[in-house]
Amino acid sequence: MRRATALPGLLALLAALALAAPGSAQEPDMTPRVALPPAEGEYRPGLGVETSHELGDPLGRPLSGDELDRAVAEVAADIRCPKCQALSIADSGAASAQAMRAEARSLLSQGYTREQVVGYFEQRYGEFVLLEPRARGLNLIVWAAPAGIVLVGGLLVVLRLRQRRRSGDEGLDTYLRQVEQETTT
Amino acid sequence: MNRKVLLVGLGISLPLLVLLGFGFRHDPQIVESPLVGKPAPNFRLADLDGNIVDLAELRGRPVIVNFWATYCVPCWAEHPLLLEGSRRWQGEIHFLGVIFQDDPDLIAQFTAEYGRWGPSLIDEGGRVAIAYGVYGPPETFFIGRDGVIVDKAIGAVAPEQLLSVANRMLAQSAAATG
Numbered sequence: 001m002r003r004a005t006a007l008p009g010l011l012a013l014l015a016a017l018a019l020a021a022p023g024s025a026q027e028p029d030m031t032p033r034v035a036l037p038p039a040e041g042e043y044r045p046g047l048g049v050e051t052s053h054e055l056g057d058p059l060g061r062p063l064s065g066d067e068l069d070r071a072v073a074e075v076a077a078d079i080r081c082p083k084c085q086a087l088s089i090a091d092s093g094a095a096s097a098q099a100m101r102a103e104a105r106s107l108l109s110q111g112y113t114r115e116q117v118v119g120y121f122e123q124r125y126g127e128f129v130l131l132e133p134r135a136r137g138l139n140l141i142v143w144a145a146p147a148g149i150v151l152v153g154g155l156l157v158v159l160r161l162r163q164r165r166r167s168g169d170e171g172l173d174t175y176l177r178q179v180e181q182e183t184t185t
Numbered sequence: 186m187n188r189k190v191l192l193v194g195l196g197i198s199l200p201l202l203v204l205l206g207f208g209f210r211h212d213p214q215i216v217e218s219p220l221v222g223k224p225a226p227n228f229r230l231a232d233l234d235g236n237i238v239d240l241a242e243l244r245g246r247p248v249i250v251n252f253w254a255t256y257c258v259p260c261w262a263e264h265p266l267l268l269e270g271s272r273r274w275q276g277e278i279h280f281l282g283v284i285f286q287d288d289p290d291l292i293a294q295f296t297a298e299y300g301r302w303g304p305s306l307i308d309e310g311g312r313v314a315i316a317y318g319v320y321g322p323p324e325t326f327f328i329g330r331d332g333v334i335v336d337k338a339i340g341a342v343a344p345e346q347l348l349s350v351a352n353r354m355l356a357q358s359a360a361a362t363g
Binding site for chain 1: 226227229230237309313316318319
């Protein structure tokens with residue numbers, strides 16, 4: 001009985017929610033059809049973003065072929081994929097990672113150095129984009145903490161062992177004294 | 186002995202608790218943008234009708250740049266707010282959408298059905314998204330009349346933030362022109 005009275009209310013609520021949803025009338029296809037980044041040299045001329053004034057002049061020489069592939073792989077291994085959890089853009093198949101690899105390739109082929117390219121990504125996304133945080137400021141905690149923990153842990157173990165040895169000796173002395181007393185009396 | 190253990194325990198656990206407390210105060214999904222307070226990267230992109238939009242040419246008026254996609258649910262949620270904002274500040278603030286890894290046909294279909302708050306620009310290769318350090322849609326950049334990024338919203342932009350930042354940008358405009 002109770003269920004029967006609740007049902008129309010529930011249906012009305014669902015209907016109201018469906019009507020309130022922005023895509024309720026005719027939902028567009030929600031399947032992401034992601035346009036992959038165009039291959040090198042396929043960008044429409046004159047369109048895009050100005051990066052030159054932010055990067056300055058290229059400090060290296062333009063790379064190509066295997067050398068370019070190696071340099072792209074090196075840069076990509078150091079950059080975090082913004083859409084993934086702890087994956088580099090080298091290891092990720094996400095469209096963002098592909099776009100960033102394409103951007104790195106484009107910049108390296110123009111003569112920007114590895115440091116300039118990594119610095120460019122860091123300028124845009126912040127230090128979070130670096131898989132290995134720079135050893136400075138608060139980051140030093142991350143670098144020093146493992147060594148510190150091992151050191152403190154080792155120290156505690158040594159102290160504990162010494163303490164145990166000392167208390168062990170004391171225990172033996174007491175026992176021997178007791179045996180001596182009992183045998184002499 | 187017990188006091189020593191307590192002290193060592195506190196010495197180890199207290200800094201960890203402080204660190205955790207500090208960490209819990211921040212949403213791990215939100216990464217502060219290093220671009221706020223810096224000049225917005227200039228871009229020149231085509232919209233769905235082939236018209237070219239050059240950000241540099243819009244200087245002198247505040248610009249709101251929103252990276253969005255049809256597969257992104259928060260983008261749907263903020264759509265009515267951006268529509269309302271674009272109507273409210275028509276002629277005062279430019280609203281620009283940059284398509285984030287989505288099919289332009291789906292964007293056209295969506296805007297035809299639910300309204301259009303500004304041109305949707307095609308970002309070939311996602312280079313503009315990289316230049317703006319976009320992690321994922323929606324992200325909104327508020328650019329002052331001098332071309333400097335005033336603020337950034339991650340996720341669906343909140344009405345309070347839109348209102349306060351828009352008013353701040355307009356006040357800057359008025360102060361600079363008046």
